[in-house]
Amino acid sequence: MSPEPFGARLRRAMDERGPLCVGIDPHASLLADWGLDDDVAGLERFSRTVVEALADRVAVLKPQSAFFERFGSRGVAVLEKSVQEARAAGALVVMDAKRGDIGSTMAAYASAFLEEGAPLFSDALTVSPYLGYGSLAPAVALARESGAGLFVLALTSNPEGAEVQHAVNPGDGASRTVGATVLAHLAEENAGQGPMGSFGAVVGATLGDLSSYDLDINGPLLAPGIGAQGATPADLPRVFGKAVRQVVPNVSRGVLRHGPDIGALRASSDLFAEQIRAAVEQA
Numbered sequence: 576m577s578p579e580p581f582g583a584r585l586r587r588a589m590d591e592r593g594p595l596c597v598g599i600d601p602h603a604s605l606l607a608d609w610g611l612d613d614d615v616a617g618l619e620r621f622s623r624t625v626v627e628a629l630a631d632r633v634a635v636l637k638p639q640s641a642f643f644e645r646f647g648s649r650g651v652a653v654l655e656k657s658v659q660e661a662r663a664a665g666a667l668v669v670m671d672a673k674r675g676d677i678g679s680t681m682a683a684y685a686s687a688f689l690e691e692g693a694p695l696f697s698d699a700l701t702v703s704p705y706l707g708y709g710s711l712a713p714a715v716a717l718a719r720e721s722g723a724g725l726f727v728l729a730l731t732s733n734p735e736g737a738e739v740q741h742a743v744n745p746g747d748g749a750s751r752t753v754g755a756t757v758l759a760h761l762a763e764e765n766a767g768q769g770p771m772g773s774f775g776a777v778v779g780a781t782l783g784d785l786s787s788y789d790l791d792i793n794g795p796l797l798a799p800g801i802g803a804q805g806a807t808p809a810d811l812p813r814v815f816g817k818a819v820r821q822v823v824p825n826v827s828r829g830v831l832r833h834g835p836d837i838g839a840l841r842a843s844s845d846l847f848a849e850q851i852r853a854a855v856e857q858a
């Protein structure tokens with residue numbers, strides 16, 4: 576039997592648990608704030624604590640690979656364990672590694688994260704289309720086969736993204752921006768998929784009114800930027816309009832700063848979840 580596609584699994588998790596995604600971002604400064612050493616033991620304790628606090632209540636956990644890679648192979652081993660424990664506890668795991676390369680090398684990145692049985696196998700992976708959307712084809716193909724998903728950087732939350740993503744695509748007869756072209760590709764990938772396709776876009780919650788973009792890609796919209804980067808749950812309807820029901824809002828430092836107390840992490844995550852629910856319902 577073929578595996579249930581990521582989009583269907585994510586839609587169910589969003590409906591059951593609410594759409595919040597919490598990042599596992601073990602910044603050196605957060606390790607210090609939590610009273611942990613900036614070493615592999617501190618990393619492991621941090622990541623374990625987040626998984627224990629939240630994997631049974633949020634739809635998605637999103638480990639940021641760089642913070643684990645910083646410690647070399649032992650850090651990556653902690654990342655492997657965190658992914659497995661989070662999935663076992665019921666969360667979907669989006670690996671935030673933002674991979675992107677030419678097609679043949681992209682295939683190897685895809686098999687590292689999206690091939691069932693790989694040590695870092697995750698429910699979905701963040702990828703960069705800025706070597707050309709078509710360079711992601713091997714990842715799209717493998718995700719379809721393994722029931723995994725992708726989140727493709729379209730309109731990122733950082734101000735520097737605009738010089739690339741707002742540029743008008745010269746090869747596109749529709750004179751769309753590069754970001755809009757990425758969204759159009761994703762809509763094609765997801766065409767006909769129900770209840771929701773598996774190929775999501777990353778669209779920052781910090782970006783203000785996006786009504787000039789067609790966000791209706793029949794897939795999830797991962798929206799980082801809430802909390803530390805200044806966006807709030809109340810901004811979501813204004814930014815995403817009628818696509819707000821497809822949004823998976825991400826909060827990392829905004830929740831993590833409440834650790835290491837498990838109750839405080841849960842309370843913060845629950846509060847964001849409630850504010851998000853209220854904002855989406857109002858839309």
Ligand SMILES: O=C(O)c1cc(=O)[nH]c(=O)n1[C@@H]1O[C@H](COP(=O)(O)O)[C@@H](O)[C@H]1O
Pocket residue numbers: 598600639671673701730731732733777778779799800801802803804825826827828829
């Ligand atoms: O792909 C991402 O997750 C991502 C894309 C983007 O446009 N902006 C963005 O902040 N992120 C990630 O989302 C997380 C945001 O963290 P906080 O700012 O602490 O909530 C970090 O792990 C970023 O790498």
